[in-house]
Amino acid sequence: MIALPTQLKGFGVTFSTMFKKVVTEQYPEEKKPTAPRFHGRHVLNRHPDGLERCIGCELCAWACPADAIYVEGADNAVDERYSPGERYGRVYQINYLRCIFCGLCIEACPTRALTMSNEYELAEDSRAKLIYEKQDLLGPLLPGMAPAPHPMVEGTSDEDYYKGHVSRATPAQEEYVAARDAAADEAGR
Amino acid sequence: MGLEEKLPSGILLTSVEKLAGYMRKGSLWPATFGLACCAIEMMAVGTPRYDLARFGMEVFRASPRQADLMIVAGRVSQKMAPVLRQVYDQMPNPKWVLSMGVCASSGGMFNNYAIVQGVDHVVPVDIYLAGCPPRPEMLIDAILKLHDQIANEKLGAHRVAELREAERAGLTAKPTAQLKGLLR
Numbered sequence: 001m002i003a004l005p006t007q008l009k010g011f012g013v014t015f016s017t018m019f020k021k022v023v024t025e026q027y028p029e030e031k032k033p034t035a036p037r038f039h040g041r042h043v044l045n046r047h048p049d050g051l052e053r054c055i056g057c058e059l060c061a062w063a064c065p066a067d068a069i070y071v072e073g074a075d076n077a078v079d080e081r082y083s084p085g086e087r088y089g090r091v092y093q094i095n096y097l098r099c100i101f102c103g104l105c106i107e108a109c110p111t112r113a114l115t116m117s118n119e120y121e122l123a124e125d126s127r128a129k130l131i132y133e134k135q136d137l138l139g140p141l142l143p144g145m146a147p148a149p150h151p152m153v154e155g156t157s158d159e160d161y162y163k164g165h166v167s168r169a170t171p172a173q174e175e176y177v178a179a180r181d182a183a184a185d186e187a188g189r
Numbered sequence: 190m191g192l193e194e195k196l197p198s199g200i201l202l203t204s205v206e207k208l209a210g211y212m213r214k215g216s217l218w219p220a221t222f223g224l225a226c227c228a229i230e231m232m233a234v235g236t237p238r239y240d241l242a243r244f245g246m247e248v249f250r251a252s253p254r255q256a257d258l259m260i261v262a263g264r265v266s267q268k269m270a271p272v273l274r275q276v277y278d279q280m281p282n283p284k285w286v287l288s289m290g291v292c293a294s295s296g297g298m299f300n301n302y303a304i305v306q307g308v309d310h311v312v313p314v315d316i317y318l319a320g321c322p323p324r325p326e327m328l329i330d331a332i333l334k335l336h337d338q339i340a341n342e343k344l345g346a347h348r349v350a351e352l353r354e355a356e357r358a359g360l361t362a363k364p365t366a367q368l369k370g371l372l373r
Contacts, residue, residue, distance in 0.1 A: 024240045027329050034324075066291070066298035097295035097307075100321035122319040123331035125338065127295065127307070130319055 050145035053113030060105035068098035144168030220256035225263025264292035
């Protein structure tokens, strides 16, 4: 009966645990927010008037240690403008089965077009579904944004965009987008 | 396996499918198969903080013969590939494979001669999970998506029809090399 006190001590730990707070996270029901700078899925950002920030320079693809990014740039035309300035990213693919979420692409991006969100739920039943195209990566259209392609704000150059002089889509741009969509509808019929 | 494979298709088979799916997803036992850093996150999922026992999966079996799910956690080298295949072959049917992390799914950043470029070259994979390594929540999310797959799995005559349909679709599908997407 010499061992009894130590055994009681051991069970004491078990017993006192019953009164402690439960540490389990109820994940699918309650999602605890990640750290604010958690590296999650990428987002391709837009300027405040809805033009894309990506200029198709491929610096992100060059920085990527896993070769997960594929970019193909193209020239903006007068009647088909996706970003201010000369070029835009026509093809933009990120293979999430290669991406290691290191964030080197974000550091490389000269226009802050590419940033990371805190979204992390990336599981699919095929490899093809985890290659995200440009339309999957582009950020949402916030209020004041008109979907590209449309001309730049009248009387501005690409420098004004980078200096933050453009705050939202002008009525002329919104008219252009409405006319473009109407023409597309007409052609579709 | 048993009686359920010989049932004629109809209301009875559909009900048996639902019941079997519910039971299978409720007690999915993973095999202990950690290969690299992803295995650390896999172990974290078993700890009280994430608690895989909530889904009836806390027993990581040391023997493949008692396991239903193989979580391939980490990069698979060419030398490990036959071992991986043997572990898979030793598991009894029905069995599922979860490819955890980018290295297991596609080779990830290790695009070299030593690493198998995706475990689907060796074993059939049911669900792919991105991340390097994926956080425990991501693994739980992938497991829950796999549970959905298992719950809707077909049996017997339905399964035969499903496989035939998949084969027909595979034969008529456009080869990957000819897929263009937005590319010119």
